[in-house]
Amino acid sequence: AQSVTQLDSHVSVSEGTPVLLRCNYSSSYSPSLFWYVQHPNKGLQLLLKYTSAATLVKGINGFEAEFKKSETSFHLTKPSAHMSDAAEYFCVVTPRLTSGTYKYIFGTGTRLKVLA
């Protein structure tokens, strides 16, 4: 079965400290993996994506994620949190099924709070 698990529903960090948002996936096939961000009252925006070209993926706003196949993980990191990073983050896996169709599986989200 295909699934994605975001291990923390809420994460709080102090401004200027590192951010780690965890994501583990389960997929029978090599999926594409994405991180999206949703700011309050705003639409979803792509942060970064992994499509097998490189295991370390750099995204916008200083975020990056590393694809680790052995650990089936795609954790999102940022060296130094900024107040504007406060938002909800979604990990997404898009496996292609044997039928040729796709599924788009969103994690339940991690709400990041940045403390001054």
Added chain:
Amino acid sequence: GAGVSQSPSNKVTEKGKDVELRCDPISGHTALYWYRQSLGQGLEFLIYFQGNSAPDKSGLPSDRFSAERTGGSVSTLTIQRTQQEDSAVYLCASSLVLAETQYFGPGTRLLVL
């Protein structure tokens, strides 16, 4: 257009009524997706279109839900005989090709009384 647009932005309806939600994807995007985001929950994938075709409708919550796309552009999501549990934000996204980066619209907030 500049981005994905959805209409209406808000819809209040009475239980049992039908509603139609519209999505205008980015021009030239061949793939279109519908999601539902309920309060306090993540995004639930409903259906995707490749061109005008929806190869997998199993994500639709019940047979009261249907979606169509015509001309490879505009899509409508129709909910018949709405129920209170249908209240949610319905999001539409499009991508240039299937399984590539999705660009999301602002959503339609549906409230069923």
